[in-house]
Amino acid sequence: MLSIVCAVLAAGGNATANVMLRKASLTQPAGARFDAGMLANLIRRRVWLYGFGGMVASFLLQAVALSRGQLSAVEPIITLEVPLTLLVASRVFRTRLGRAEWLGILAMTAGMIVLVGSLDPKVGHDFDVSHQTYVLAGGATAATIGLLVAASLRGPTGWRTACLGAATGTSFGLTATLIKETMSQLTDRGWFGVVSTWQTYAAIGFGILGVLVMQWALHTGPLLASQPGFTLMDPIVSILWGVLVFDETTNTGLWLGAATLGAMGIGAGVVVLARSPLLGDESANDGPGPVSPARAAPANLP
Template identity: 25%
Template sequence: MRDVLVFAFAVSAACCLGIGFVLQQNAAQRAPMSDFLSLRLLVDLVRMPRWLAGIGMMVCGMGLGAIALGQGEVSLVEPLLATNLLFAMALSRWQTRQPLGRTGWGGLWLLAGGVAAFIVAGRPHGGDTVTDPLRHWLIIGVMVGGALAMAAVSKRVRMSVEAPLLGVAAGLLYGVQDALTRVSGERLSEGGWTTFFLSWQPYGVLVLGVTALVFVQSAFETAPLRLSLPALTAAQPLAGIACGVGFLGDRLDTSPGALAWEAAGLVAIVIGIVLIGRHPAMPSGSSEFDRVRDLQPH
C-alpha cells in the first residue's frame, strides 16, 4: 500500500511539473535578455499570469514530490518524477496538434520502460543513513559545484548550447534539493519544528530551489523548450539517485543481472527523454526570434 501511495504522489507531482514547465517556458521566452541569469528575471516574470500559473503548478508538483519523498526512497521517487516530460509532451502536443509519430512513441516507450526496468530490477529500499559528514559534503559539493561551473560556462557559449548546460545545472540542483527535502522531512518528524528550523537542510532546499529556478527560467528564456527540458529532466533523477545511494542510505539490488537492468533502464530513460524533448510537438517559440538569438553572441 505504501509503494502505491508513493507511486500516486510521484506521478501526480510529475504531471504538475510537466504542465508547469510548459507554461513557464511560454512566458519566459518573452522576457528581456538583459535579465539572463539574474534575479531580475524573476521580478519581470512575476508580472506574467501564464508564468504565475506555471509556478503554481510547479509548487504543487514540488509539494506532492515532497510527500512522495517522505514516504519512499529517493531512488524510487526520482525516476517517477522524470515522467514529467510525458505530461509536458501531452500539453505541447495538444497545443501544436502534432502527431507523435515514431520518434514520439519511441521516446514515450523508452522513458516509461526505462523507469519500470530500473524500479523492478533495482527494487529500491531503505537502509541506514550514512553518518560520515565528509561523504555528505563531497557528494553535495560535486553536484552543486558542477552546476555552478556549467552556469558560468553557459555565458561563454552559443545559445543553442547554453540552454542544455543550464538545464543540466538546474537538474543537478533539483536532484540535491530532493535529497535535502527528504532529510528535512525526517528532521521534522523526528525532532519537531525546533529541530527543523535549527537544521541547515531546509535553508539549503530554499537556496537550491531559487538558484535552480533562475537557471531554468534563463534556459527557457534563451532557447526552445526542446533544448532545455530534456537536459533538466535527465540530470535530476541521476543526481537524486546518486544522493540517495550516496548518503541517504537507499539500497539497490547489486546482483550482476540487476545492475545490468538498472543501467539499461537509466540509459533508456535518458534516450527516451532526448527523443521526446526533440519531438516537433515540443514548443519552440518564435522560430525567427530563436534564430536571431542563436546567431548573436552574449
C-alpha cells in the same frame, strides 16, 4: 503506493511548469539579457504564475513522496515529466502528438518501470549521515552546478541552454536529497525538527537557485535543448546520493544489467522527445494551423 502516486503527480507539476514558464519566456524580446528586470516582468504575467504554481505543487508532492519512499526510487519516476510535458504542450498549443512522440513516451515509461523495478531500492540511513559527509557531497554537487553555469557563459545557444538545463537538474537533484533529510526530521521530531535543521534552509536555497537557473535556461533557448538536462541530471544526482550518502541498497548482479537497459530506454526516450517541435521555439504558436515563426508576437499571451 502513495510515494509512487505523489511522484507521478509531482512529474505532472513539473511538466506544467516547463510549458507555462517557457510560454512566458517567449513574451520577452529575443536576445534580451536575463536579469532582475526581466524576472520582475515575468512574475507579473498570469501564465508565469501558473507555471510557478505547478512547480510549487511539484515540490510539495515530491516531499510527500520522499517521506514515504527511497530517494533512488522516487526521483527516477520524476523523469516522467518529459512525456507529460509533451502532453501538456499538445493541449496548451493545440497540436497533435505524432508517432515519434508516442514511441518516445512508451520508451521512457517502460524504461522507468524497468529501472526502478530492477534496482528495487531499500531503506538506507538518511537519519545517520555525518555533517562532514554532507559538506563533502554537497560541496561536490554545488561545484558541479557552478561549473555548468560557468560553461554556459560562452558558446552557441544550444550549448549554453543545455549547460543551464543540466545545472537546473543538478540543483533540483540536490534539493530533493536535502528534502529527504527534512522529511526524516519531520517524522522523528515533528515541526521543531524541520525548522531547526540546516538542511531545510539549504533545500529552500537550492530550490530557489534551481528556479532561477531554469528560467534563465528557458529564456536562453528552446525546451528541446534544456529538457534533457532538466530530466536526466535530477535522478542521476539523487541515485548517487541515495546509494553513496544515504546508504540505500539496491539489487546487484543481473538486476544491474536490467537496470542499465531501463536507463538506456529512458535516455532514448528523452532524445526522441527532445526533438519534438512542441519543445522548440515554434511552441510560441498558440493555436491550430501552421507553425509560427520562432518568436511570435506576445499580444495574445497573458
